[in-house]
Amino acid sequence: MTKTANAKRNIIFDLFIKLVTILVAFFSIPIYLNCLGDELFGANQLLSQLMTYINLAEAGLGASLLVALYGTLANNDTEGSVNLIAAAHRIYNYIGIFVCISATIFSFFIGNLFDIAVEHRFQVQVAFIFYSCSIGISLCMMAPTMLIRADQKYYNIAAFFLVLNPFGVIISIIFLKLGFSLISVAFSVFVANFFAYYLSNRRVKKLYPWLKLKSEHPNYKQLKSVKYVFIDKLLVVAVFQTDYILISYFISVAAVSTYAIYNTFFIVLRTFLWIPINHLQYGLGEMFYKSDLESIRRIWRDVISAGFILVGAVCITVYFQIDYFVSLWVGKEYVLDKPIVILFLINLVYLITVHPSTMVVSARNMFKERVPGSFMEMSLNLIFSVILMKKYGVFGAVLGTTIGHLSSNAWFIPYLASKILEIRFSAYWIMVLKYVLSIIAVFFIVREGRAYYGGGSWFSFFTKSSIIFLSSLFLLVITNLYSYDTRCMLRRLKAIIKL
Secondary structure, eight states, X not given: OOHHHHHHHHHHHHHHHHHHHHHHHHHHHHHHHHHHHHHHHHHHHHHHHHHHHHGGGGTTHHHHHHHHHHHHHHTTOHHHHHHHHHHHHHHHHHHHHHHHHHHHHHGGGHHHHTTOOGGGHXXXXXXXXXXXXXXXXXXXXXXXXXXXXXXXXXXXHHHHHHHHHHHHHHHHHHHHHTTOOHHXXXXXXXXXXXXXXXXXXXXXXXXXXXXXXXXXXXXXXXXXXXXXXXXXXXXXXXXXXXXXXXXXXXXXTTHHHXXXXXXXXXXXXXXXXXXXXXXXXXXXHHHHHTTOHHHHHHHHHHHHHHHHHHHHHHHHHHHHHHHHHHHHHTOGGGOOOHHHHHHHHHHHHHHHHHHHHHHHHHHTTOHHHHHHHHHHHHHHHHHHHHHHHHHHTHHHHHHHHHHHHHTTHHHHHHHHHHHHHTOOHHHHHHHHHHHHHHHHHHHHHHHTTGGGOOOSSHHHHHHHHHHHHHHXXXXXXXXXXXXXXXXXXXXXXXXXXXX
């Protein structure tokens, strides 16, 4: 099977997993909110964000391992792959044990740190331990799964996550309906995650019978880029995973609930739209080892074109329909003001359209070069968020994040990608400007029918949302057909569909 066909299968499986995840979240969040209440629901969202900081213990080892495996797999060097996996597995084991022990100790201080109500502190403490140990055990079983990802055969283990992750949520809902609380939610996640990785490891060992987790010559040297990956990862986490913490500290834990509903919605959209781009990195890594720069350049332009058209249609639909969605989903009292929604949409466009450049930079192993942009983004994000949040509340938090994004990595990451791909930086911005203007033009066209939008029921909502999305998508394609980039993208998409 060709690499392109593998990538297609990976993308389809991952899209299906995320679709199931979206459906599970759609039904589970209102139940969580109702059963846990604002305080514990907010605490659970806060714990979810804290887990991203616990994940920093991974120290960027996974990304370094992937980059190193691109070379050994491209050269069919099984011994080299074994030496890399063995080195990473040993490090992962130490990190996993450290996470479990240190998180248990830290849990005794979490209640005071975030001013959680006394009656909820024990639940939050135990839930934090379960969530943290879930990460620790996953790390201990992580290394073999990185091999199958680097080899673009993730679809072989996707079914385990597809079934078990939603299963964990369903079990947690059953516990909540039986009268249990936050601890049962965290325990369900722990069990589901353990079995997903356990079964994945068994599958990897069957597919790669030569794989061993111990080696006489573990290759630590090839993982040397880990320190730069870790620094970049730390800075990125500080950018994306501080909002709940800041809101709970400067406003209240309960205030996290309303913000979390919108943030979760946009994270799901972002993750779903990122899937095709994420899987491209594995193929790009091998192309760099084969010095196939022209192919990488074409793929990069095609993905940016597709990203702008797709995210444009999504943003136009969300702008007109999200208030109705939130009202039907969790209630009118959780609807946020339109200016906050606009900021969320600007961030979504940025995150989707800069991601192809991020994948190029990562596949080229230029994590060290990424650090200045990430540091700039983190600093501006935190400074403006704290300053603006004190005066404008949730709006200030989102505005600070937007300023951080647009004044740093929105231009720095594409700048690095343009250097790697040996193209003019101005050519990138000309392409971006054309697509942005087309999105604005289509928005004003679609807005003319706003009197017919909305949705008093789920059927009406989904019907009207589908019409808005498909109309916007059609208009964006039509208005960009004059562009050579768009025509090339459509031809590539047609060829991929035929595979």
